[in-house]
Amino acid sequence: MSLRSPVGRVLGLGSAKEGAAHWWSQRVSAVALVLLGLWFAAALLCLDDFSHATVLAWLGAPLNAVLASLLIGTAAYHSQLGVQVVVEDYIANKGWKIVTMLLVNFLHVALGALGVFSVLRIAFGAAA
Amino acid sequence: MNSPAKLVRPLSPFLNYRWQYTMALSFLHRATGCAMAVGLLLLVYWVAAAAAGAEAYARAQTVFAHPLIRLALIAFSFSFFYHLANGVRHLFWDAGHGFEKKTARASGWLVFIAALLVTALFWVLICSRVSGGAV
Numbered sequence: 001m002s003l004r005s006p007v008g009r010v011l012g013l014g015s016a017k018e019g020a021a022h023w024w025s026q027r028v029s030a031v032a033l034v035l036l037g038l039w040f041a042a043a044l045l046c047l048d049d050f051s052h053a054t055v056l057a058w059l060g061a062p063l064n065a066v067l068a069s070l071l072i073g074t075a076a077y078h079s080q081l082g083v084q085v086v087v088e089d090y091i092a093n094k095g096w097k098i099v100t101m102l103l104v105n106f107l108h109v110a111l112g113a114l115g116v117f118s119v120l121r122i123a124f125g126a127a128a
Numbered sequence: 129m130n131s132p133a134k135l136v137r138p139l140s141p142f143l144n145y146r147w148q149y150t151m152a153l154s155f156l157h158r159a160t161g162c163a164m165a166v167g168l169l170l171l172v173y174w175v176a177a178a179a180a181g182a183e184a185y186a187r188a189q190t191v192f193a194h195p196l197i198r199l200a201l202i203a204f205s206f207s208f209f210y211h212l213a214n215g216v217r218h219l220f221w222d223a224g225h226g227f228e229k230k231t232a233r234a235s236g237w238l239v240f241i242a243a244l245l246v247t248a249l250f251w252v253l254i255c256s257r258v259s260g261g262a263v
Contacts, residue, residue: 033215115175122178
């Protein structure tokens with residue numbers, strides 16, 4: 001038996017039953033980012049300088065390329081999940097909420113794609 | 129019937145919460161998360177510029193050398209370390225630990241101070257390592 005009103009159900013109001021999956025995804029990506037984030041901070045400290053040659057050599061190493069790709073991809077994903085909650089909390093108007101969520105999702109996917117593509121471009125030696 | 133003036137209705141929680149620093153820490157978690165969404169933009173710009181070639185990277189270096197961007201980088205690094213430390217605090221809560229008022233307050237101070245110290249240490253190490261200053 002559902003306690004939701006027929007009108008509410010027709011209008012699509014109430015729980016979408018997706019909260020638990022969102023919550024878990026946020027935690028799983030958080031744990032991954034603890035490790036990837038610490039690696040990234042340590043790696044920056046280990047660079048001799050931030051010249052073009054140094055950065056290319058660093059991101060060109062296979063392990064670094066994989067970790068940097070994972071970092072950018074996971075960070076974009078975790079950020080999308082987090083900003084989604086902020087948008088849901090603070091934007092009450094349904095139309096604006098949908099428009100903002102679309103923009104936020106597109107931007108995060110685009111950022112993730114550009115970041116991972118750039119790392120791979122360096123790793124595969126296509127960067128000058 | 130009671131007249132409306134006599135009714136004492138309870139206020140919504142956000143209207144009668146007494147201000148406590150743990151609230152500020154909680155808000156800061158969200159704020160630093162949003163800040164890092166913007167910081168991700170800079171990180172991807174940096175990597176994309178490196179991939180695009182020497183000219184693009186040189187342009188990126190002048191962007192990153194701008195005082196305001198430098199300031200933003202310091203803010204982003206604090207956001208990173210605070211969100212990381214407080215995120216671990218949240219994960220402990222999710223596992224059901226550290227909910228005692230005393231523990232939760234102490235861990236709040238711990239993550240905030242730790243984030244400040246690690247941020248300072250991070251930049252001291254960066255500045256001492258990078259001799260040319262070409263951050």
